[in-house]
Amino acid sequence: MGPEHEPGKMNETRSTAGVPARAAALRLLDAVLRRGLPLEGALDSAARGLDRADDRALAHAIAAEVLRRLTDLDALIDGATAKPLPPDAKARFALRIALAQALQLGTPPHAAIATVLPLVDGGPRRLVHGVFGALMRSGATLPALPALPPELAARWDAAWGDDVTQAAARAIVAPPPLDLTLRDPATTAAWAERLGGISLAPGHVRLPAGARVTELAGFAEGAWWVQDISASLPACLLGAGHGRSVLDLCAAPGGKTMQLAAAGWAVTALDLAEPRLKRMGENLKRTRLSVKLVTGDALTFAPAGPADAVLLDAPCSATGIFRRHPDVLQRVRPRAIAGLAERQQAMLARAAGWVKPGGTLLYAVCSLEQEEGERVADAFLASHAGFESRPVAADELPAGFVVDALGRVRVLPGTLEAEGGADGFFIARFAKR
Numbered sequence: 470m471g472p473e474h475e476p477g478k479m480n481e482t483r484s485t486a487g488v489p490a491r492a493a494a495l496r497l498l499d500a501v502l503r504r505g506l507p508l509e510g511a512l513d514s515a516a517r518g519l520d521r522a523d524d525r526a527l528a529h530a531i532a533a534e535v536l537r538r539l540t541d542l543d544a545l546i547d548g549a550t551a552k553p554l555p556p557d558a559k560a561r562f563a564l565r566i567a568l569a570q571a572l573q574l575g576t577p578p579h580a581a582i583a584t585v586l587p588l589v590d591g592g593p594r595r596l597v598h599g600v601f602g603a604l605m606r607s608g609a610t611l612p613a614l615p616a617l618p619p620e621l622a623a624r625w626d627a628a629w630g631d632d633v634t635q636a637a638a639r640a641i642v643a644p645p646p647l648d649l650t651l652r653d654p655a656t657t658a659a660w661a662e663r664l665g666g667i668s669l670a671p672g673h674v675r676l677p678a679g680a681r682v683t684e685l686a687g688f689a690e691g692a693w694w695v696q697d698i699s700a701s702l703p704a705c706l707l708g709a710g711h712g713r714s715v716l717d718l719c720a721a722p723g724g725k726t727m728q729l730a731a732a733g734w735a736v737t738a739l740d741l742a743e744p745r746l747k748r749m750g751e752n753l754k755r756t757r758l759s760v761k762l763v764t765g766d767a768l769t770f771a772p773a774g775p776a777d778a779v780l781l782d783a784p785c786s787a788t789g790i791f792r793r794h795p796d797v798l799q800r801v802r803p804r805a806i807a808g809l810a811e812r813q814q815a816m817l818a819r820a821a822g823w824v825k826p827g828g829t830l831l832y833a834v835c836s837l838e839q840e841e842g843e844r845v846a847d848a849f850l851a852s853h854a855g856f857e858s859r860p861v862a863a864d865e866l867p868a869g870f871v872v873d874a875l876g877r878v879r880v881l882p883g884t885l886e887a888e889g890g891a892d893g894f895f896i897a898r899f900a901k902r
């Protein structure tokens with residue numbers, strides 16, 4: 470059979486204008502699933518050659534939807550193939566992309582398949598077309614709630630219970646709202662009204678998903694910045710600065726740095742990553758907040774002297790921010806979590822040496838792994854007799870957030886669910902004796 474008679478060739482030219490965006494989605498998925506890279510970090514390279522912002526956004530949206538639904542998509546594919554396709558097979562990737570579009574993103578099936586067949590040119594086009602067609606004819610659908618990857622579901626079930634894992638599944642399919650942190654908390658009611666949002670805490674405004682950030686009132690003048698409500702808690706727990714010094718380690722892109730500067734702290738902000746610091750410089754310029762920026766490694770950096778407070782918002786698995794970064798659901802493995810927890814302990818040990826007697830050390834991670842949050846905090850206290858816990862009181866937190874029995878903040882899926890949810894987080898506060 471000549472190619473012109475192959476299945477899927479009919480009407481293909483008409484509907485293949487979007488092939489480069491699908492090819493970019495394939496490269497993105499390959500980067501995340503095969504090479505273990507973060508979705509956002511892989512975007513520039515995967516989307517090279519895509520001139521239009523719309524195509525880039527489409528490639529990202531397709532890849533993100535595949536990552537949210539990977540377990541269910543693979544179950545459909547496996548149920549429709551006589552012999553399972555290998556996990557890394559291009560045909561499997563092409564089918565995931567076509568099915569995510571047809572079943573979740575509203576792409577007409579003929580366009581969904583026509584735009585992925587060129588990705589398997591010279592390969593199993595016929596198989597891809599056949600499996601996709603069979604699934605479409607059988608009226609295949611995806612379940613209302615996504616199945617989590619089995620290893621992750623088992624880990625979260627064991628750590629937090631089935632209710633939390635179920636809440637995570639609901640959160641995966643609920644577009645997260647847009648949270649803003651205000652430079653001046655005294656203006657909360659005014660900004661909530663002006664932007665048409667709600668406020669869940671002083672200095673916080675929540676808008677529905679989908680707002681175009683740079684077009685909102687107050688963006689250009691730097692009246693606020695984007696920050697999930699959970700991520701805004703650590704800086705709030707340090708209180709007003711009154712000119713005292715704070716060392717913000719791992720600071721970029723600067724959400725917490727800006728909160729601290731706005732609350733009257735004299736901030737020294739350190740980060741390892743130049744591009745992230747550059748973004749932070751832009752944020753500080755927009756918000757007209759003054760901070761001393763330092764490029765450096767928290768594991769080797771030595772400040773001029775100790776500080777009244779040290780904030781370690783440590784690099785972590787980021788499993789708490791799966792709503793906006795669904796790649797973490799698929800690529801974070803126990804070995805990586807153990808390595809990150811070890812690095813956090815080393816960073817905390819360094820940070821401990823820079824706190825003035827009587828000062829505060831705050832440790833935070835946007836992780837849902839006990840190994841990173843609770844166990845790191847336990848190990849720190851067990852190995853640093855000069856520090857004690859400075860427990861967080863429930864009334865220091867906005868309604869809906871809770872502290873554990875040891876006065877540490879643990880934000881789990883299900884928190885603020887009726888209001889649009891919150892990212893997973895852990896915060897522990899220590900005092901130097």
Ligand SMILES: C[S@@+](CC[C@H](N)C(=O)[O-])C[C@H]1O[C@@H](n2cnc3c(N)ncnc32)[C@H](O)[C@@H]1O
Nearest residue numbers: 719720721722723724725740741742766767782
């Ligand atoms: C969780 S993010 C910080 C978010 C930031 N605190 C905020 O609120 O916007 C972790 C940061 O740690 C930085 N980082 C990772 N390893 C580091 C190290 N050894 N020293 C300093 N910064 C590091 C990363 O570049 C990243 O910007």
